[in-house]
Amino acid sequence: MAKRIRVKDIFLAETDKNYTVMGWVRTFRNNQFIALNDGSCLANLQAVVDFEQSDPALLKRITTGASLKIEGKLITSQGKGQSVELIAENIEVLGDCDAEIYPLQPKKHSLEFLREIAHLRFRTNTFSAIFRVRHALAFGIHKFFNDRNFVYIHSPIVTGSDAEGAGEMFQVTAFDLNNIPRSEDGSINYKKDFFGKHTNLTVSGQLEAELGALALSDVYTFGPTFRAENSNTSRHLAEFWMIEPEVAFADLTDNMDLAEDMLKYLIQYVLGHCAEDLAFLEQRLLEEEKQKPQIERSEMALREKLTFCLEQPFERLTYTEAIDILKNSVPNKKGKFQYPIEKWGADLQSEHERYLVEKHFKRPVILTNYPKEIKAFYMRMDDDDKTVRAMDVLFPGIGEIIGGSQREERYDKLLKRMEEMHIPAEEMSWFLDTRRYGTVPHAGFGLGFERLVLFVTGMSNIRDVIPFPRFPGNAEF
RNA sequence: GCCUCCUUAGCUCAGCCGGUUAGAGCGCCGGACUGUUAAUCCGUAGGUCCUAGGUUCAAGUCCUAGAGGGGGCGCCA
Numbered sequence: 001m002a003k004r005i006r007v008k009d010i011f012l013a014e015t016d017k018n019y020t021v022m023g024w025v026r027t028f029r030n031n032q033f034i035a036l037n038d039g040s041c042l043a044n045l046q047a048v049v050d051f052e053q054s055d056p057a058l059l060k061r062i063t064t065g066a067s068l069k070i071e072g073k074l075i076t077s078q079g080k081g082q083s084v085e086l087i088a089e090n091i092e093v094l095g096d097c098d099a100e101i102y103p104l105q106p107k108k109h110s111l112e113f114l115r116e117i118a119h120l121r122f123r124t125n126t127f128s129a130i131f132r133v134r135h136a137l138a139f140g141i142h143k144f145f146n147d148r149n150f151v152y153i154h155s156p157i158v159t160g161s162d163a164e165g166a167g168e169m170f171q172v173t174a175f176d177l178n179n180i181p182r183s184e185d186g187s188i189n190y191k192k193d194f195f196g197k198h199t200n201l202t203v204s205g206q207l208e209a210e211l212g213a214l215a216l217s218d219v220y221t222f223g224p225t226f227r228a229e230n231s232n233t234s235r236h237l238a239e240f241w242m243i244e245p246e247v248a249f250a251d252l253t254d255n256m257d258l259a260e261d262m263l264k265y266l267i268q269y270v271l272g273h274c275a276e277d278l279a280f281l282e283q284r285l286l287e288e289e290k291q292k293p294q295i296e297r298s299e300m301a302l303r304e305k306l307t308f309c310l311e312q313p314f315e316r317l318t319y320t321e322a323i324d325i326l327k328n329s330v331p332n333k334k335g336k337f338q339y340p341i342e343k344w345g346a347d348l349q350s351e352h353e354r355y356l357v358e359k360h361f362k363r364p365v366i367l368t369n370y371p372k373e374i375k376a377f378y379m380r381m382d383d384d385d386k387t388v389r390a391m392d393v394l395f396p397g398i399g400e401i402i403g404g405s406q407r408e409e410r411y412d413k414l415l416k417r418m419e420e421m422h423i424p425a426e427e428m429s430w431f432l433d434t435r436r437y438g439t440v441p442h443a444g445f446g447l448g449f450e451r452l453v454l455f456v457t458g459m460s461n462i463r464d465v466i467p468f469p470r471f472p473g474n475a476e477f
Numbered sequence: 478g479c480c481u482c483c484u485u486a487g488c489u490c491a492g493c494c495g496g497u498u499a500g501a502g503c504g505c506c507g508g509a510c511u512g513u514u515a516a517u518c519c520g521u522a523g524g525u526c527c528u529a530g531g532u533u534c535a536a537g538u539c540c541u542a543g544a545g546g547g548g549g550c551g552c553c554a
Contacts, residue, residue, distance in 0.1 A: 448554030
């Protein structure tokens with residue numbers, strides 16, 4: 001194909017020279033002005049057609065959604081609204097688009113409608129902005145860890161472990177489901193399956209990351225994660241991407257510092273690299289919130305909220321301190337909580353987390369040292385034998401964005417917890433080996449990538465920040 | 478899995494206490510105009526009122542069940 005210049009670059013290119021651009025028509029105004037977008041940036045290039053000198057049959061084919069190759073001279077724009085425009089000298093229709101049946105129109109569409117045509121929603125301003133921001137965040141994550149000498153570990157997606165400890169799993173099998181091999185006692189004979197054992201899609205790369213950390217010191221994973229829970233919320237997906245750093249010679253405070261530094265780095269990174277997209281998303285959010293009653297609107301605009309997070313230290317407090325605040329809070333005393341806080345030991349509901357983050361502290365909060373009963377077996381026991389060195393990072397509007405802990409590195413204590421929580425130690429001997437052979441204090445956490453994208457873009461449904469969301473009852477596209 | 482709301486033209490939505498032939502804006506199509514910015518102006522076409530039952534003289538409207546979607550909760554990242 002002919003060499004093309006991206007729309008993003010043509011805005012900075014020298015005028016009075018000829019260029020070739022390729023992209024998709026957003027609108028064709030006045031039989032004269034083509035708004036061309038190639039996804040390289042939010043803005044469209046205005047290409048000007050001399051309709052009096054053009055073939056009417058060609059003009060007919062310039063419809064919303066059609067793909068074009070346009071050659072012409074770049075000039076300083078004669079109209080308002082853009083700095084430069086391309087005087088189209090030669091237009092080639094690469095792909096026609098029947099405007100009568102093309103679902104996207106030059107108007108505002110609902111997010112619900114666009115979700116149903118997820119294969120086309122990339123072509124909208126909102127979704128192209130979201131996915132450019134998503135890319136920047138993914139790239140920023142690798143840059144953050146690379147700059148700190150972390151090693152990127154590809155933890156397995158198919159796992160033979162049933163005990164990753166994070167919920168329902170999708171089974172992986174090569175069996176013919178209409179003819180499953182069985183043992184003499186009638187049970188399924190997994191020895192005949194592809195891997196010779198029962199296998200699942202991973203729910204966490206943490207255990208494998210720990211193995212890496214106990215040799216490479218600083219590692220992280222960043223990969224797809226699968227949960228077969230029947231979760232129907234705007235914060236859950238069945239297939240999502242998770243970042244899991246794991247650090248040797250680190251305690252809970254080091255872990256909190258890393259989490260806070262990482263989130264702030266990423267927010268800063270996106271503010272610096274996606275200014276135009278964030279400005280657009282901020283405006284979109286503002287328009288959307290105009291529909292809501294005053295009390296439900298956010299107090300800050302998107303970029304203001306992001307900047308605010310950078311400037312404030314995250315509030316760090318223990319579960320026990322949080323319970324005290326909640327117990328004495330106005331909504332608890334007035335019976336406004338659906339689940340009233342009565343005694344120490346109760347699991348916090350999202351209404352409690354939201355109160356702490358959005359009403360009490362009004363900033364990101366890190367809650368630590370939860371009761372051992374409500375946390376996973378691998379978290380390090382505190383000296384009081386009641387709480388563990390867990391940490392949850394809570395963000396406004398999102399809730400839990402990070403869950404992590406200092407790990408139990410003491411062999412005997414870990415084994416005891418596994419027995420208490422009915423984790424089959426014999427199947428986990430490879431994990432226990434790390435505590436047998438040169439164990440060290442270490443810590444790590446899991447960051448839900450889509451939840452971060454939600455926060456940064458100001459979107460409210462997690463299904464809108466992943467290209468093709470998977471959730472109960474839906475695996476379209 | 479639980480609670481709740483919604484489903485009317487391609488899209489966004491109105492449709493009153495159940496009562497004639499179901500409406501608007503945008504889009505499409507036709508025409509006018511030609512430096513527009515989701516262009517504008519005029520006109521045409523476009524409907525399984527989500528589906529299946531039921532109540533009624535009469536159902537888009539009421540009732541029951543189902544499907545799809547939104548929001549909230551639980552599980553969590």
